[in-house]
Amino acid sequence: MDGLRVVPTADGSSTLYSERFKATYHxxxxALTESMHVFIKxxxxAILLNKxxxxxxxxxxxxxxxxxLTGWVAQMHGVKVHYTGIELFPPTGEVLNSTGYHAVLELECAKLWEKIVAASAIEPVPVSTWFxxxxxxxxxxxxxxxxxYDLVYFDAFAPDDQPEMWSIE
Structure with a gap:
């Protein structure tokens, strides 16, 4: 699986472990708890007021x-989101589907996740009215x-695992 393997996490969701970086993605x-706390809450x-x-x-x-999760919460708040995701080493759809997120996310969120995973990288893809x-x-x-951008999710691997992402340059 491209040097990636699924790892269970304490909240019942899973994450990926990268052999290349010797680190987990979450x-x-x-994984779900971290994403909700750090990136969503x-x-x-935190920035939605009057937006x-x-x-x-x-x-x-x-x-x-x-x-x-961002798309799901945006829909609940009636906020339109244009989301740009940068990834140098994107996991394949097969690898992403092996995480089992479609089974642990709320149904509407799982549907968004599946559409985001399937979205082309050629041009922007509307995956819902809000996202x-x-x-x-x-x-x-x-x-x-x-x-x-109004908000940046800096979700690189830790400085010890990916130091080039953390230097001033």
Whole structure:
């Protein structure tokens, strides 16, 4: 599976372990719990006041879990999201489906996740009335954004595992 294997986490969800980086994509204490706490509660929901449109950039899109949760919460709040996810080493659909997220997420969130996983990386894809995803399979270090984002999910591996993502340069 491309040097990736599924690892169970303490909250009943799973994550991927990367042989390349010798690291998991999410916390082994709970992939779903981590995504909800760090990216949704402390990030997305924290900026929603008086916003009807939000541009989100995720650096390290990985399993698409943060994207699906963002789309699901956006729908609940009636906020339109354009989500740009950057991933240099995207897991295959087969690998992503092996995580079992479709079975642990709320039904509507699981449907979004499946659409996000299946979305093309060629152009932006509207996966719901509230959520459009753009996947960029590029190296973030050499990438130049073409507009401003309201929120950035910096979801790279830890500095010890991926130091080039954490330097000033």
């Amino acid at each position: 916390s082994v204490n709970g 402390s990030g997305f929901e 009807k449109n939000v541009d989100v950039l995720e650096i390290g899109m990985g399993t698409c879990l943060n994207a699906a 459009t995803v753009s996947k960029l399979y590029v190296d973030f270090i050499g990438w130049n954004p073409n507009h401003m």
